[in-house]
Amino acid sequence: MNGTAPVESTTHTAAVLEGRELTKSFWVKRGRGPLARKARVHAVESVTVRLDAGKVTALVGESGAGKTTIARMLANIIKPDTGEVLLDGVPAPKGRPKSYAAKVQMVFQDPFASLNPVHRVRHQLVRPLEIHHIADGHVEQAAEELLRRVALEPAAHYLRKFPYELSGGQRQRVSIARALAVRPRVLLADEPVSMLDVSIRLGVLNLLADLRDREHLAILYVTHDIASARYLADTIIVMYAGQLVEAAPSVSLTDHAAHPYTQLLLSAAPDPDRGEAPKLAGRGGPPSLLAPPSGCRFHPRCPYAMDICKRQVPPSFAVSSGHIAACWLHADSAQRGADENGLFRPVADHSAKTQ
Amino acid sequence: MTIAPTSLTEVAPAGGPGSVAFHRTRILRLPRSPKVIAGLVIMGLFGVVAVIGRWAAPYSPNATDEKNWVQHVLVAGTGPGTPFPANYYPLPLPPSAAHWLGTTVFAQDALSQVLASTQATLFVGLLAAAIATVLSVLFGVTAGYVGGGTDEGLSLVANVFLAIPGLPLLIVLADYVPSAGSSILLVGAIIAVTTWAYSARTLRAQTLSLRNRDFVEAARVSGEGRLRIIMVEVLPNLVPIVAASFLFTTLAAIGAYVAIAFLGLAGSPTSYPPGLWNWGEMLREGFANNAVRGGWWWWWAPPGIAVALLGTGLALLNFGIDEFINPRLRSAGLSRKAARKAGISASSRLGLTPVARSVWDAPSPASKVAHASAADPVLEIRGLCVDYGVGDDAVHAVMDCDLVLRRGQVLGLAGESGSGKTTLALSAIRLLRPPGVITAGQVLFHSKPISGDGPTGTIDLLAAGQRQLREVRWSEIAVVLQSALDSLNPVITIGAQFDDLLRVHRPHLSHDERWNRAGELLEMVGMNADRLRSYAHELSGGMRQRAMIAMAIALEPQVIILDEPTTALDVVTQREILEELIGLRDRIGFATLFITHDLSLLVELADEIAVMYAGRLMERAPAASLFHAPRLPYTHGLLHCFPPLHGARVAMEGIPGSPPDLRDLPSGCAFHPRCRWAMQRCSEERPQLAQLNGSDREVACWLHAGDAVVPAELAQPDPASRRPERMDAATRVSEL
Numbered sequence A: 001m002n003g004t005a006p007v008e009s010t011t012h013t014a015a016v017l018e019g020r021e022l023t024k025s026f027w028v029k030r031g032r033g034p035l036a037r038k039a040r041v042h043a044v045e046s047v048t049v050r051l052d053a054g055k056v057t058a059l060v061g062e063s064g065a066g067k068t069t070i071a072r073m074l075a076n077i078i079k080p081d082t083g084e085v086l087l088d089g090v091p092a093p094k095g096r097p098k099s100y101a102a103k104v105q106m107v108f109q110d111p112f113a114s115l116n117p118v119h120r121v122r123h124q125l126v127r128p129l130e131i132h133h134i135a136d137g138h139v140e141q142a143a144e145e146l147l148r149r150v151a152l153e154p155a156a157h158y159l160r161k162f163p164y165e166l167s168g169g170q171r172q173r174v175s176i177a178r179a180l181a182v183r184p185r186v187l188l189a190d191e192p193v194s195m196l197d198v199s200i201r202l203g204v205l206n207l208l209a210d211l212r213d214r215e216h217l218a219i220l221y222v223t224h225d226i227a228s229a230r231y232l233a234d235t236i237i238v239m240y241a242g243q244l245v246e247a248a249p250s251v252s253l254t255d256h257a258a259h260p261y262t263q264l265l266l267s268a269a270p271d272p273d274r275g276e277a278p279k280l281a282g283r284g285g286p287p288s289l290l291a292p293p294s295g296c297r298f299h300p301r302c303p304y305a306m307d308i309c310k311r312q313v314p315p316s317f318a319v320s321s322g323h324i325a326a327c328w329l330h331a332d333s334a335q336r337g338a339d340e341n342g343l344f345r346p347v348a349d350h351s352a353k354t355q
Numbered sequence B: 001m002t003i004a005p006t007s008l009t010e011v012a013p014a015g016g017p018g019s020v021a022f023h024r025t026r027i028l029r030l031p032r033s034p035k036v037i038a039g040l041v042i043m044g045l046f047g048v049v050a051v052i053g054r055w056a057a058p059y060s061p062n063a064t065d066e067k068n069w070v071q072h073v074l075v076a077g078t079g080p081g082t083p084f085p086a087n088y089y090p091l092p093l094p095p096s097a098a099h100w101l102g103t104t105v106f107a108q109d110a111l112s113q114v115l116a117s118t119q120a121t122l123f124v125g126l127l128a129a130a131i132a133t134v135l136s137v138l139f140g141v142t143a144g145y146v147g148g149g150t151d152e153g154l155s156l157v158a159n160v161f162l163a164i165p166g167l168p169l170l171i172v173l174a175d176y177v178p179s180a181g182s183s184i185l186l187v188g189a190i191i192a193v194t195t196w197a198y199s200a201r202t203l204r205a206q207t208l209s210l211r212n213r214d215f216v217e218a219a220r221v222s223g224e225g226r227l228r229i230i231m232v233e234v235l236p237n238l239v240p241i242v243a244a245s246f247l248f249t250t251l252a253a254i255g256a257y258v259a260i261a262f263l264g265l266a267g268s269p270t271s272y273p274p275g276l277w278n279w280g281e282m283l284r285e286g287f288a289n290n291a292v293r294g295g296w297w298w299w300w301a302p303p304g305i306a307v308a309l310l311g312t313g314l315a316l317l318n319f320g321i322d323e324f325i326n327p328r329l330r331s332a333g334l335s336r337k338a339a340r341k342a343g344i345s346a347s348s349r350l351g352l353t354p355v356a357r358s359v360w361d362a363p364s365p366a367s368k369v370a371h372a373s374a375a376d377p378v379l380e381i382r383g384l385c386v387d388y389g390v391g392d393d394a395v396h397a398v399m400d401c402d403l404v405l406r407r408g409q410v411l412g413l414a415g416e417s418g419s420g421k422t423t424l425a426l427s428a429i430r431l432l433r434p435p436g437v438i439t440a441g442q443v444l445f446h447s448k449p450i451s452g453d454g455p456t457g458t459i460d461l462l463a464a465g466q467r468q469l470r471e472v473r474w475s476e477i478a479v480v481l482q483s484a485l486d487s488l489n490p491v492i493t494i495g496a497q498f499d500d501l502l503r504v505h506r507p508h509l510s511h512d513e514r515w516n517r518a519g520e521l522l523e524m525v526g527m528n529a530d531r532l533r534s535y536a537h538e539l540s541g542g543m544r545q546r547a548m549i550a551m552a553i554a555l556e557p558q559v560i561i562l563d564e565p566t567t568a569l570d571v572v573t574q575r576e577i578l579e580e581l582i583g584l585r586d587r588i589g590f591a592t593l594f595i596t597h598d599l600s601l602l603v604e605l606a607d608e609i610a611v612m613y614a615g616r617l618m619e620r621a622p623a624a625s626l627f628h629a630p631r632l633p634y635t636h637g638l639l640h641c642f643p644p645l646h647g648a649r650v651a652m653e654g655i656p657g658s659p660p661d662l663r664d665l666p667s668g669c670a671f672h673p674r675c676r677w678a679m680q681r682c683s684e685e686r687p688q689l690a691q692l693n694g695s696d697r698e699v700a701c702w703l704h705a706g707d708a709v710v711p712a713e714l715a716q717p718d719p720a721s722r723r724p725e726r727m728d729a730a731t732r733v734s735e736l
């Protein structure tokens, strides 16, 4: 790969879970019948993600950007084509052994689909405890304790409920409790609030923040809502069409977006405080992943596209400490080094307005 | 990082007794439906007869009593006075006190035969269904869950069985297996082999879809083994389908058993080794002995009726299961009786929301809205109430809503899911499907067509008839719903759909003119005119929504209702579509009712915003006023649910608790259990939407009535008072 090595992280602790240069494609059938041609969907292309204990890392992007695919690779549900997943520096084992499940857990997008409708909350919490022989002999108390941790009380009352008797926020808390049952060190939350009512989203986000602060979980927060990522996450990774485009501490990323795509996302996000009409930086939709554009996948939409963008995949350049952007615009700034604070500003840089 | 651990204290109130009751009713719903009760009664009767019929029968089914019971008729041309010896033949006796269903030609009691036959018939049916169900579950679930080569192999086997015509195979098998005649076990097994494949295919498809569901994935992530996932997570979800296919197979098996017995292949009680009495056998004997031509209906009709009745019973039960699986069927349509009782007009046809008769009789409510007459209203909703269902079960989804949409204005309707936004909008133009019923109110449409020959003047949409509504809908009031895929016709091209629309409403246009116009419309919403040749499924979500908007503006309506038009789309696409929409609004001048749960979006987009909570409008104000100076605690809370994109990061609270269940609304102000500033009065009396001292805004909250102290958060200076009351569109857009 042409130099997508991530910039040295500012933290010195080792990552709990790391996905290195993950690449994944799926084969889909085009047409019907036995003569159907198979086509390759390039869902994720060489993306590196690291999750640290006590930190929330947000993965932001439009639908189809490959966010869920990355979460599923990190959860060891699907295998990357190339690249590797490292848990505590050790490559993830083949198959799906319990030892991996005990450390890495996942929370799904749709709380209405992720709890089995025919079983009571009790079953959903007790099963993981039984599978991993946690709290043998007093699973009931352990299940109640889990519900208390996600602020569902009286716990005994909720244990008896069926999923459809709970509100969306309550269900999402139950599925977080289920993920916590095995005492994992990593929580992969795939759009945990996007299906919830606006008024209860913050409750769930605050719960995740709380788990990070109090229990030092490493959390991956997958979302398409960059404002909520800014609120919750320590680090934000922005993806576009299967590629990582920018990664930085969250305030730095939203306040000094360095990649044209991130700037586009920010300019399109609803923002009542905005004084003037947002000027969309670039138009059109994401590309087909069957035949993604050459070079930088954003180039057909990018207002600053240059010749090199069509020919070569941009590597990640450091734009400031801990802030990387995969964009040729930052090529020289990377060479200049961090002394000028590195941030490249094209003439009509949107990020200038957000300050 | 400054996020404090806050959420742990804001414990949502326990689901409460309401939700428990809901669960119970769902379980109890199955036997309550009259259809299911009828089915259960029928099946129960057959069950009893199957068990005790043989012993309860007044006679033995084989016992003949030729001497006493059968009339002997002398064959013509024989007997005394002819050269031939007397020759008699027997005649079955019609029903009498001794033989309730008469007798057969062999002087056997028909009732006893029917009773005795029930057992074997039902037994074979149930046995075959049981074997077939086990087979289909094994094949279907394994194929569906394991997938890959296993799936292909098993599916091939099932397809082979499906392709073989069942009955001929059955006949051949029954004929070749020597002891089939006497062994009903074997007959049952043979029938099962010929019927399992169909259910297996259904179960495979269902398992396939369950396999990728999140809860199965979650079980996998938690380290659950494969077998347990199938048994504990997947199978219980298939129970209704397995039950339905069991009933279906029972019916098919009984049909097959009757058929092969009728053909004489299931063993006859008179053959050796003797078979068992069954309905097919009765029919066979009857037909073989001229029962039909002889008019001896009491012989052949009862087994026929029994088959039909059993089929009905099973079908009714099946219907109950269907209803149970698919809750939408449960509430589909109002029963005629219930509707009459509620005084609902009979015209509850599709696409015409029923209106309770009392609505028409009621004197038109005096306009409660002070500003209603101001600034050229185009759509005026007054005191609108909408229920789902009638009688005690009715859910009041919209209560007493007043809303005025002015010409050229964007009116935002915000609220959480279930607060009644869509119900309000759809019922106002009578597009809400039953069981939605409008129980009160008025919807006045002040029509001044922009183009075309639409009606002018004021129309009460709730009193309007089918024809009048048809004139107004789409050409004067257009609707764009959240899911454009459902609204676009999947089988014809986008262009053909424009063509249909324009041909009906703009008859003077030629074909080419229509096509060109359609192309122009697509370009107006930022699509290439080539897309006219595409089908809906070939377009991305954003393009479909654009095409829908293009169709909505095709006839230059005065009002466009947009129900969450961009919720399913990415932010960038959403922003592009909204920009186009505002541009079109400025060009054409339609008024927009924009429904969304995303208040932050509305603040940028709308002139005026109305906030709904639990079926009621709670606050209405110019967008800037609502954003900078909310007066309602709920609006204040909602505005603080959207983390900002800049500035320092601070912990935010959201709103504690969760939105209420409409079946079980809190007393007084429905928001009081979640309200920071709730007072004693709030749980006792319901606040009314009232104008706020002289301003152009309304709020329903006790804090702003009487001498309550308004908290500082809700007493920010109103920015609207410093601005001209209503900006014209051009300045507004440039300010946006």
Ligand SMILES: Nc1ncnc2c1ncn2[C@@H]1O[C@H](COP(=O)(O)OP(=O)(O)OP(=O)(O)O)[C@@H](O)[C@H]1O
Pocket: A026, A027, A028, A041, A042, A043, A061, A062, A063, A064, A065, A066, A067, A068, A069, A070, A224, A289
């Ligand atoms: N099992 C699969 N088979 C074929 N294609 C797939 C599969 N899973 C994902 N894809 C494709 O991979 C791409 C990335 O999908 P992914 O679900 O990771 O996106 P996402 O960013 O999570 O989107 P969303 O926000 O809609 O959930 C998409 O083009 C998707 O269609």
Ligand code: SF4
Pocket: A259, A260, A261, A296, A297, A298, A299, A300, A302, A303, A304, A305, A306, A309, A314, A326, A327, A328, A329
């Ligand atoms: S690499 Fe080129 S095309 Fe890609 S975002 Fe940067 S400037 Fe635009």
Ligand code: SF4
Pocket: B632, B633, B634, B669, B670, B671, B672, B673, B675, B676, B677, B678, B679, B682, B687, B700, B701, B702, B703
């Ligand atoms: S009426 Fe009372 S409970 Fe309702 S919003 Fe106002 S203060 Fe809160």
Ligand SMILES: [Mg+2]
Pocket: A067, A068, A191
């Ligand atoms: Mg996703």
